[in-house]
Amino acid sequence: MTQQAFIPDPNLSTSQAERLFSGPIGTEYQMLDLICPAAAAMSKRVGGFVAGFPADVRKHPGSLSVFEIGCGTGITTLALLQSRGDLLILAADNEPAMLSQARENLSIFIEQGRVRLIEVDALSATSAIFA
Template identity: 65%
Template structure:
């Protein structure tokens, strides 16, 4: 597994996958369910008495997790970044009422560049849904360190994502099931073009320089200084976890 630090952000959603991202519901309904869990978790956090809760979202895509967050609580001010214009254009449409209300700012930037723009200890929550697993390992490590830097003491990273199983054989079995499900779902509607793209995407998720397994991911966050880093929900690879920056 490559752990070489890198600043390189990939663009894995620029083609047909991004253009018809709503197809995700067909092949991975668990991803949308995880977005709701991210919203519910953030809704349970204490309010700030004099100001909105300031949240930075990584990889907002078409706005599924962003909408879950905004609908979960009214006192949220979100800056959401994504480095794929096709996805952001859909988010602008899907979230237009929240953009008009000034509750969310959508920014075209990759996660690392977006975080680097933020002052140290300037946000309450960093949240993400199904985005961080797409990152190259070295890039992800840098993003995690930046998340730690930008969070206020007591702040929280809330991530609903695809975390690989630490048991290799079980992980492979689940991945094979996932591939089988893609074939069934896309064959049923005759979309072999999308089947090809999603299978290629799955190979990327599963490659040694991307695969985000749960155990090493928690260890990495603890090494950076997050405490606690803990899992709140896990069903196969679908996971909701939080990592807290200790209060001063």
């Protein structure tokens, strides 16, 4: 069996082309646990991997800054935040339905200032969002 490559439609704008999580797939995303029980373990492994990274020495000395693309409902964001206490995350997603769940799931860390959520298309994001 041959694998088909995903070729984006060049007539769609980037935001249209990437809105794959609008509708029920986004609002029912917690079903992922049933569909893919290994997903949570994979997120934890990402956290375990990043836990071994050295802290920043320049912009935020003593902490590690992460830009997460496609944070969804915040499952991996949470695993990252729990993996080490010095992590600061800018988490981006272009789907409001996913971000509103992330806002709820990560509320404690948002209040602590350890994570900032932004609604943006990562493909057209500019360096202005890091300012």
